[in-house]
Amino acid sequence: DTGVSQNPRHKITKRGQNVTFRCDPISEHNRLYWYRQTLGQGPEFLTYFQNEAQLEKSRLLSDRFSAERPKGSFSTLEIQRTEQGDSAMYLCASSSRDRGIIEQYFGPGTRLTVT
Amino acid sequence: EDQVTQSPEALRLQEGESSSLNCSYTVSGLRGLFWYRQDPGKGPEFLFTLYSAGEEKEKERLKATLTKKESFLHITAPKPEDSATYLCAVVRGGATNKLIFGTGTLLAVQP
Numbered sequence: 001d002t003g004v005s006q007n008p009r010h011k012i013t014k015r016g017q018n019v020t021f022r023c024d025p026i027s028e029h030n031r032l033y034w035y036r037q038t039l040g041q042g043p044e045f046l047t048y049f050q051n052e053a054q055l056e057k058s059r060l061l062s063d064r065f066s067a068e069r070p071k072g073s074f075s076t077l078e079i080q081r082t083e084q085g086d087s088a089m090y091l092c093a094s095s096s097r098d099r100g101i102i103e104q105y106f107g108p109g110t111r112l113t114v115t
Numbered sequence: 116e117d118q119v120t121q122s123p124e125a126l127r128l129q130e131g132e133s134s135s136l137n138c139s140y141t142v143s144g145l146r147g148l149f150w151y152r153q154d155p156g157k158g159p160e161f162l163f164t165l166y167s168a169g170e171e172k173e174k175e176r177l178k179a180t181l182t183k184k185e186s187f188l189h190i191t192a193p194k195p196e197d198s199a200t201y202l203c204a205v206v207r208g209g210a211t212n213k214l215i216f217g218t219g220t221l222l223a224v225q226p
Contacts, residue, residue: 004158031212033212033213033214035214040218041218042119042202042204042216042217042218042219043159043202043214043216044216045213045214045215048212048213055210056211056212056213058213091158091159093158093214095212102164102212103149103161103164104149104161104214105161106151106158106159106160106161107158108157108158109156109157109158111156
């Protein structure tokens with residue numbers, strides 16, 4: 001399977017704990033995106049990487065959230081001191097610069113539940 | 116402010132009953148409009164990209180069209196397996212690449 005992969009698929013954590021999610025993009029894609037989706041809503045943009053550079057961040061990405069893509073391949077999204085409002089599906093997507101604007105291909109998501 | 120509005124919120128069809136989903140948008144300098152399909156508990160699956168007014172794309176029973184203010188996703192003779200949430204998203208002009216999504220249309224096709 002050469003699609004976008006995300007791990008873990010599900011995460012249950014207690015309020016105040018830190019969590020980290022991983023995304024592996026499609027191998028030839030140099031652009032990587034993180035989105036968050038709550039029930040009944042469309043995905044909301046969080047941040048975007050081109051190779052290892054983080055080029056865009058949403059105001060939704062508070063100082064408790066940090067994302068990295070150290071070698072321009074996989075990416076991690078960390079949430080510190082989780083709150084119940086962080087419960088959501090966290091989606092990763094990737095796209096290829098070589099093909100223009102480009103459609104983004106999404107992974108299966110990581111479902112976070114904060115208790 | 117950029118905005119994407121989808122209607123209806125939910126649609127129930129009988130198998131074979133054709134219909135259309137609407138996506139109206141307000142965005143500065145549209146660079147592209149995208150349609151995705153999302154099944155429960157899964158990530159969105161890419162369907163179409165439309166770049167300019169008058170453009171049309173087709174895939175099996177689905178056809179997407181674009182005007183300067185809205186896009187339609189036409190579903191011809193739907194089958195139960197077409198049941199899903201259909202999401203519309205846009206990318207605005209400028210340096211950004213972020214997708215701005217609508218809230219989706221939940222389609223249920225009954226046999």
